[in-house]
Each structure stands twice: as structure tokens, then as C-alpha cells.
Amino acid sequence: MELINSVLNLLFGTDPELRQIISITLQMSFFSTLFSSLIGIPAGVLVGANEFRGKAVLSRIINTLLGLPPVVAGLLVLLLLSRSGPLGNFRLLYTVEAMVIAQVLLITPFITAMTANLVGVNATAINETLVGVGIRGTKRLKYFLLDFRVPFISIILAGFGRSIAEVGAVQMVGGNVQYKTRVMTTAIMMQTNMGRFDFAIALGLILLLISLVVNTVANQIQKAAQGD
Amino acid sequence: MIELKDILVKAKDRLILDVPSLRFEKGKRYGIIGENGSGKTTLLRVLMGTVQPSQGSVGFQTKNDNIGYLPQSPYVFSFSVKRNVSMVLEDSQSRGRLARDVLKKVGLENLADSRGNRLSGGERQRLGLARVLAVPKEVLLLDEPTSATDIRGTDIVEALLQEWFEKTKGLLIFTTHAPAQALRMADEVIFLEEGKVVETGSPQTLFNQPQEPQTQAFLSHWII
Amino acid sequence: MNSLKLNKILILTLISILLVSAFGCTQEPENKVIRMSTTTSVNDSGLMAYLQPEFEKASGYTLEITSAGTGAAIEKARMGDADILLVHSKTAEEEFIGEGFNEERLPFMYNFFVIVGPADDPAGVAGSATAAEAFQKIADSGSTFISRGDNSGTNNKENAIWKSIELDPVGQTWYESVGQGMGQTLTIADEKQAYTLSDKATFLAHEDSLAMHLEETDDMKNTYSTIIVSSARFAESNVAGAQAFVDWLKTEQARKMIAEFGVAEYGEPLFFNNK
Numbered sequence: 001m002e003l004i005n006s007v008l009n010l011l012f013g014t015d016p017e018l019r020q021i022i023s024i025t026l027q028m029s030f031f032s033t034l035f036s037s038l039i040g041i042p043a044g045v046l047v048g049a050n051e052f053r054g055k056a057v058l059s060r061i062i063n064t065l066l067g068l069p070p071v072v073a074g075l076l077v078l079l080l081l082s083r084s085g086p087l088g089n090f091r092l093l094y095t096v097e098a099m100v101i102a103q104v105l106l107i108t109p110f111i112t113a114m115t116a117n118l119v120g121v122n123a124t125a126i127n128e129t130l131v132g133v134g135i136r137g138t139k140r141l142k143y144f145l146l147d148f149r150v151p152f153i154s155i156i157l158a159g160f161g162r163s164i165a166e167v168g169a170v171q172m173v174g175g176n177v178q179y180k181t182r183v184m185t186t187a188i189m190m191q192t193n194m195g196r197f198d199f200a201i202a203l204g205l206i207l208l209l210i211s212l213v214v215n216t217v218a219n220q221i222q223k224a225a226q227g228d
Numbered sequence: 229m230i231e232l233k234d235i236l237v238k239a240k241d242r243l244i245l246d247v248p249s250l251r252f253e254k255g256k257r258y259g260i261i262g263e264n265g266s267g268k269t270t271l272l273r274v275l276m277g278t279v280q281p282s283q284g285s286v287g288f289q290t291k292n293d294n295i296g297y298l299p300q301s302p303y304v305f306s307f308s309v310k311r312n313v314s315m316v317l318e319d320s321q322s323r324g325r326l327a328r329d330v331l332k333k334v335g336l337e338n339l340a341d342s343r344g345n346r347l348s349g350g351e352r353q354r355l356g357l358a359r360v361l362a363v364p365k366e367v368l369l370l371d372e373p374t375s376a377t378d379i380r381g382t383d384i385v386e387a388l389l390q391e392w393f394e395k396t397k398g399l400l401i402f403t404t405h406a407p408a409q410a411l412r413m414a415d416e417v418i419f420l421e422e423g424k425v426v427e428t429g430s431p432q433t434l435f436n437q438p439q440e441p442q443t444q445a446f447l448s449h450w451i452i
Numbered sequence: 453m454n455s456l457k458l459n460k461i462l463i464l465t466l467i468s469i470l471l472v473s474a475f476g477c478t479q480e481p482e483n484k485v486i487r488m489s490t491t492t493s494v495n496d497s498g499l500m501a502y503l504q505p506e507f508e509k510a511s512g513y514t515l516e517i518t519s520a521g522t523g524a525a526i527e528k529a530r531m532g533d534a535d536i537l538l539v540h541s542k543t544a545e546e547e548f549i550g551e552g553f554n555e556e557r558l559p560f561m562y563n564f565f566v567i568v569g570p571a572d573d574p575a576g577v578a579g580s581a582t583a584a585e586a587f588q589k590i591a592d593s594g595s596t597f598i599s600r601g602d603n604s605g606t607n608n609k610e611n612a613i614w615k616s617i618e619l620d621p622v623g624q625t626w627y628e629s630v631g632q633g634m635g636q637t638l639t640i641a642d643e644k645q646a647y648t649l650s651d652k653a654t655f656l657a658h659e660d661s662l663a664m665h666l667e668e669t670d671d672m673k674n675t676y677s678t679i680i681v682s683s684a685r686f687a688e689s690n691v692a693g694a695q696a697f698v699d700w701l702k703t704e705q706a707r708k709m710i711a712e713f714g715v716a717e718y719g720e721p722l723f724f725n726n727k
Contacts, residue, residue: 125299125303126303127278128273128278128299128303129302131276132276132297132298132299132302132360132369133296133297133359133363134296134363135315143305143315146306147305147307149306150306225306
């Protein structure tokens with residue numbers, strides 16, 4: 001079938017625009033995941049490892065943010081960054097930075113919640129053991145971070161997976177501008193809208209491939225950590 | 229050394245601990261015996277401060293840093309066994325060596341470089357003890373320290389505790405599921421039932437001439 | 453009642469509903485539904501919503517209208533999911549016809565694209581004789597231009613204009629292709645204070661700070677055609693229904709409606725009938 005032919009051509013050809021699209025996608029996802037993790041993991045540990053007044057409320061807020069629809073996050077960032085908005089002077093709309101901002105809004109609650117849940121399961125036992133040897137307060141944080149470093153990698157990679165798969169927010173605040181803010185997901189949507197299914201399928205396959213690679217790497221890390 | 233006054237610990241509507249008065253003297257070893265759920269662990273937690281009593285006070289005459297507490301299932305971190313011990317030591321060149329020394333005392337020197345999460349239950353308890361003993365303590369609170377160890381491990385732990393006690397003349401408080409251990413290791417035995425102190429006394433007194441019928445009933449299950 | 457009995461009653465009710473709906477939906481002896489595939493800009497202009505009730509009343513047919521970008525709209529017909537196309541991209545139409553998909557093509561109305569841009573018109577587009585001249589001015593001044601980049605009718609017209617001045621804007625720093633519909637493209641142009649080519653209806657309906665600088669030049673004429681999908685390829689194509697719609701478009705009533713559309717709201721018609 002012609003479809004299969006063009007898909008194969010695209011996949012194995014060296015279309016420069018395709019490379020650009022992949023490059024922008026990876027750039028955006030790298031920074032989105034980085035910032036979301038830098039905020040989300042310590043925040044998740046703080047919430048999961050401690051009991052404090054208002055913890056239930058905070059957990060509820062995090063879980064609500066977890067359900068934030070991407071288009072709503074996109075809308076929020078759009079309103080903030082547009083020329084008529086409060087941060088309009090920075091001219092950040094329709095840039096990769098804007099897409100990163102929107103994604104951080106979406107992915108940080110995810111990473112925080114997953115981390116808090118992970119840590120919370122063992123938090124009592126860990127806290128009791130640490131107190132028993134005189135490790136209190138902020139000093140505990142270090143050991144939480146160290147102990148869970150392998151599962152954290154899984155959480156971070158899950159965050160990365162969410163980032164490259166996201167389309168609603170990045171379309172709104174990125175604008176799908178060719179060579180500048182066109183990422184894999186917005187490109188797939190565009191090609192589909194234009195009826196060019198062969199392009200869309202090829203892009204989709206590449207996206208799946210990237211997901212597969214990421215998952216495999218995560219698996220290998222897990223195995224290696226448990227192995228020795 | 230540690231004085232408990234009018235301690236009440238409640239959870240929902242259940243009374244977990246009801247201790248009007250209890251006193252622990254330095255230079256003595258106390259063994260707390262009782263069924264599961266009698267409040268042994270809670271009593272230790274109150275002493276440690278990880279459980280706040282609903283009412284009552286705990287009077288200490290020693291700095292927090294000098295109290296070591298070993299939970300019944302001590303948490304073992306996912307890094308190496310050696311690091312699980314050296315984590316409590318001052319950052320220095322000799323930290324690794326010191327850790328190995330302590331591990332040797334509990335008979336775990338062969339596993340020093342293994343990952344913590346690959347240890348058996350008994351090995352974890354010994355690792356926990358090594359961690360607690362790595363830095364000098366005046367008071368040791370141990371919650372069933374040999375509940376998961378085998379006979380050899382139990383011997384190692386008991387010998388080590390004896391050595392610690394003789395060297396420091398500190399305060400040792402341990403809970404145990406096996407009254408025989410209290411007989412071996414304690415100067416004074418405290419029998420808890422349903423959160424209340426039923427009887428205290430020297431091991432010989434308690435085991436040979438228990439005053440309270442509950443004490444007698446409890447001990448009669450055990451062949452000593 | 454206990455839960456077992458409740459479950460039985462629920463299952464019986466479900467089966468009954470399924471049976472009734474299966475037998476209740478009998479095939480109409482005559483196909484009264486016309487599937488129309490059109491473009492988003494036609495849909496967004498509101499013309500179809502305006503014409504549809506009158507046509508359905510006059511003919512007794514039902515119009516099922518779906519809209520998408522030009523490429524996807526035509527693709528629908530290719531796949532047999534539409535009986536009639538209403539599009540405005542001559543090149544794409546001719547390609548479709550060339551593949552043997554159509555019965556008849558009728559260009560029935562037209563309007564003009566417009567060039568819009570920042571209110572202060574930095575490239576000096578206003579007053580140009582042709583769109584080609586305006587585009588040249590935009591290129592020369594390096595003013596930002598937003599292209600739909602989605603193979604739509606508008607996009608194809610834009611490309612034709614660039615071609616006519618033998619300029620390839622792809623890759624230039626001032627040229628940004630966004631691959632989206634007219635509304636979104638105008639939003640982006642507004643945000644970036646840039647120029648773009650738009651159809652008038654969408655622009656008038658769109659809220660932004662852009663101004664219209666050039667309209668009604670010959671090279672911005674936009675022709676709308678209906679294409680009836682052939683039953684030679686898809687036997688169940690509702691050719692009769694599609695023909696009924698095309699015939700209705702030629703009536704006095706339809707032509708009058710088209711000529712009046714938009715006058716009340718914008719003071720001018722948005723579409724013009726072909727002679």
C-alpha cells in the first residue's frame with residue numbers, strides 16, 4: 001500500500017523538518033521534566049514524609065491540580081503571557097518557553113503526588129528509625145531522597161512521557177509554528193487535519209518509539225539497581 | 229533517670245497505655261514483657277517521644293542525642309549495609325572503617341557491601357542495632373531486638389548489649405516477646421497487660437513468686 | 453427486593469432496549485440524508501447554518517454537515533464518507549475530480565480574501581493595486597507574516613500569490629507557518645502584530661486588534677464550488693440528494709439568501725453569487 005511506502009520513507013529518510021520537530025520536542029520535554037522534577041520531588045517528599053496541620057487540605061489541592069485539564073492549563077498560561085496579559089511584555093507567547101511553563105504547571109502536581117504516595121507508604125517506619133539515631137528535621141530529607149532514588153527515576157521518566165504526549169496546552173501556547181514551536185503531537189494533529197495520514201502515522205510511530213526507548217531505559221535502571 | 233507520671237495514651241476510644249507512675253534508673257537493665265498489643269511498643273515510643281501521650285509527662289535527665297531507639301522492624305535503606313551504618317557517623321575519612329568495625333560486632337561484616345534491601349529480617353535487626361550503637365549512647369530503647377533473629381544472632385545481640393552495659397553503665401530498656409530473655413538480660417522486669425503495669429520486680433521474684441494472678445497466668449505459658 | 457432480582461430486572465430492561473432500538477431503526481426506503489463535507493472557514497462563517505433550515509424545509513432532505521481543513525474535507529469524500537463537497541480550493545478540487553471521484557462541479561459563489569495586519573501598517577500594504585504587490589512590500593520590509601500552512605483554500609491562494617512574484621518565503625525569519633485554521637491563525641497574527649491573508653467573514657467575526665489593509669483585488673478572488681461525489685466509486689452515495697442541494701442553490705430564494713448574508717451584521721454581503 002502507498003501508505004506503508006510513504007510511512008517507511010518518512011521514517012528512514014532524513015527529512016530536515018522531521019529532525020527539527022523531534023529536536024524541539026525533546027528540548028521542550030527535557031526542560032519541562034527537569035523543572036517539574038526539581039520542584040515536584042522535594043515537595044512530594046516534604047508532604048509524604050511529614051505529618052502537619054493542613055496536610056489533608058494540601059493533599060486534596062495537589063490531587064485537584066493533578067486533574068487539571070491540559071487545555072485549562074494552556075488557557076491560563078495563554079492569558080498570562082498574551083500581549084494584553086500581565087506578563088505580556090516578555091513576549092513569551094508562542095515560544096518553547098511558554099510551552100515549558102504550561103507543561104510544568106501540568107506535570108509538577110503529577111510528580112509531587114506520585115512522590116508523596118511513594119514516600120508516604122514507608123514514611124512512618126523511616127521517620128521512627130531516623131529519630132532513633134538522632135536524625136531529625138531537615139536532615140531527614142537527604143535520606144528520603146537517597147532511599148527512593150531508583151523509584152524517583154521511574155517517576156521522572158513517567159513525567160517525561162506525559163510531556164512528549166501532551167498536545168492541548170502546547171498547541172494553545174506554542175502555536176505550532178513551523179521550525180519554532182512545532183512538536184510531534186501538534187504536528188500529528190496538523191497532518192491529520194490536513195488529511196495527510198501517512199505523515200501523521202509516521203510521526204505517531206516515532207513518538208511511540210521514543211516512548212518505548214524511555215520505558216526500556218527506565219526498566220534497565222530498575223533492574224540494575226536491584227541486581228547488585 | 230526517666231520518670232513517667234500519669235501517662236495516658238488513647239486512640240479513638242481505646243486505652244492503649246495507662247501508667248500512673250514508672251521510674252527507670254541509670255545503671256540498670258529493664259525488660260518489658262507482655263502479650264502482643266499489651267502496649268510495650270507504645271511505652272517505648274512514649275519514652276522516645278515519637279508518641280505524645282494524651283496526658284501525663286515524661287521527665288528526662290539526659291540529652292536527646294544520647295538516647296538510641298531501635299524499632300522492632302528497623303528501616304533499612306536501599307544503599308549499602310556499610311552506608312546504613314556510616315550515615316549516623318560524622319563525615320570523615322574513617323567513617324567507613326568505623327562502620328565496618330561496628331558491623332563486625334553484630335556479625336554482619338561479610339554483608340558490608342551488600343544492598344540494605346537484600347537482608348533478611350534478623351540481619352536487618354542486627355544492622356539496626358549496629359546503627360544505634362555506632363555513636364555512643366547513654367540510654368538504649370530497644371523494641372524486641374531479637375524477634376526475627378535466629379539463635380546465633382540472638383546470642384550475638386545479647387552479648388553485645390551486655391558488653392555495652394558493662395562499659396557504659398547506662399540505661400537499657402528493652403521489650404521482649406520471650407520472658408526467658410528478660411530473665412537473662414534484665415535487672416528489673418515490667419509486666420504489661422492491656423496497657424497497664426501489672427507487676428514489676430526482679431526476674432527471680434517475678435518468675436518464682438509472682439504477686440499478681442495475671443502475672444502467674446502469663447508466665448505459666450512459658451517454660452523457663 | 454434483593455440484589456439478585458434487581459440484577460435480573462436490569463438485564464431484562466437492557467435487552468429490551470437493545471431489541472427495540474435494533475428493530476425500531478428501520479432503513480428509510482429513500483435516502484433522505486445528505487452528507488456534506490465542507491471547510492472550517494465555510495462553517496465558521498455561519499453561511500451553512502443560515503441556509504440549512506430553508507433548504508431542508510423546501511426539499512424535505514436532511515443535511516448532515518461536517519467541517520474540517522480543506523485537505524481533510526476532501527479526504528472524507530475520497531473515503532466515501534460524504535455525498536457532496538463544498539470547498540474553495542481549485543487546485544485541490546481539480547485533483548479530486550481528476551481522480552474520477554465526481555459527478556459534477558459547480559462554482560456557485562465567490563468572495564475575496566483580505567490582507568490584514570497591525571493597525572499602523574508598517575509595510576505600507578494599503579493602497580496596493582494587487583495582493584502580489586502587497587506581499588512584495590511585506591517581504592521587502594521584513595514584516596512578520598503568518599501563513600496558515602495547512603493546504604487550505606486560503607493557504608493555496610496565499611502560495612499562488614507568492615509564486616506570482618517568484619518569492620519563496622519558506623525559511624525566512626519573518627515568515628511563520630502555523631498549520632492551523634483561520635481563527636487560530638488570526639489570533640497568532642494579532643499576538644505577534646503580523647500580517648496574514650484571511651477570508652473576510654472569519655476576519656470580521658474574529659476579535660482582535662488587526663486592521664484590514666487590502667481587499668477585492670483580482671488576485672484575491674476566492675471561488676466556492678459544490679462537487680457531487682460520484683456513485684461510480686461509492687454505490688450508496690446519495691447523488692439524488694446532492695443534486696437536489698445543487699439545484700436549490702440555483703433558485704431565486706437561495707441566491708437572494710446568499711446575497712443578503714452578513715448585510716445586517718456587517719453592512720455588506722460576505723458572499724457573491726456567480727452569474
